[in-house]
Amino acid sequence: MGGVAWTEEEDQLLKKCIERYGEGKWHRVPLLAGLNRCRKSCRLRWLNYLRPNIKRGSFAEDEVQLIIKLHKLLGNKQVLHTYTRVWSLIAGRLPGRTANDVKNYWNCHLSKKLSAQETEEEYQSAVMNVESISPKPARSIVITQDYHVAPNSLPAIQESSMSAPFDFIGVDQQGRELMKEEIEIRVQEPAGGVFIGDLATEGHQFGEFDEVNVLGRSDEGCSKWDWDDLMLDMDLWTDLL
DNA sequence: AACTTATCCAACCGCCGCTAC
């Protein structure tokens, strides 16, 4: 294992401690339970292994599909600014599954599978491009670096003769097309928050449904992560998928 | 049967945001 494995005796001590004192106050758990483990180990052991109703075994097909969809939605860390909880959010949609389970499954199975798929698609796409090369270079777009200085202004877009065109993945409020790189940068702007990755491609703007709840904070100072509201938003998101 | 390689997953680590003081 990655560290010292928990014994059956330790599990029982931890379980009894949690049943008696409840979850939380993890810094006191090692003392109360009489365990020679740190607070983090105790918490992790409980959440990932000892907690009731934890589902074991392989993931069902519908679970896998949901993981893929939600990861596509949330996978870009910049989408939720710095307050990202991708795996726990996904796990929250999968009853009985822990964030660690989902993360491990993604790392072991899906990331390789999907990257292989993407590589294959890119290869096929490249073959198609080569086969359809015209004598005249394709027109494409170059973004200048201006937007780093002026976050709310649109970058200057120039035509160029580069042979590898960018793909547009969204449009802004004025209906102007945006490229992936630009969207990521604009999402990073604290007050900007105009677009949210893939949602932009679905035609939804970040502010259309409560930006405060999704980000977990606002300019007015929402300082507490409101889980219930987030789950409500997740329901809305799921409906969009 | 013995050895090597690949896969799985529990556990650890470092970092971050929040809260209380």
Add this chain to the structure above:
DNA sequence: AGTAGCGGCGGTTGGATAAGT
């Protein structure tokens, strides 16, 4: 305003086990 302590997270590690040779 600064800071220490805490809970919580994602990324990574490495031992156990399965599969392959």
